[in-house]
Amino acid sequence: MAIERTFSIIKPDATRRNLTGKINAKFEEAGLKIVAQRRIQMSEAQAKKFYEVHAARPFYGDLVKFMTSGPVVVQVLEGEGAVLKNRDIMGATNPANAAPGTIRKEFAESIEANSVHGSDSPENAAIEIAYFFAGTDIVG
Ligand code: IDP
Ligand code: MG
16 A cells, blocks of 8 residues: 555544643554644634535534634644554544544544544545645655
8 A cells, every 4th residue: 555644633622631642642653654733723714614525414513613612733644545544543433433442432522522533535635634734844
């Protein structure tokens, strides 16, 4: 499998509980390298645009509110098959269904406050990375 990059967000429920380092350790232990990282306060406009694909879902408004409720850490992760690998490290969207050892199983508070975002395809990874990072911000 090729070396890929994926986009990750450590969500407000995790930054609030000071879990950035513990979550980053999971990525690094699994062989993903953090090649860009920035702690930001997302604006409502940024969150709305980022989750636009979910605009018709009943949880969209709450999700935007949650993602702007505190700082997030936006990141680019790099490694062999990084997109799928990160989805494995994250675990299922609903922590009740997440496998043991995954970030969401260990840390998520709920299906909404589930500690991390990860791109679902290489195509979306490229779009999401470009939304938050310039090429010169990423050092592999
Ligand atoms: P994913 O983050 O595992 O890719 P998506 O279906 O893309 O899951 O949903 C995006 C985010 O929206 C989730 O991570 C979670 O924060 C939130 N979300 C998804 N489904 C629900 C729900 O049924 N209720 C509340 N929030 C949800
Ligand atoms: Mg998704």
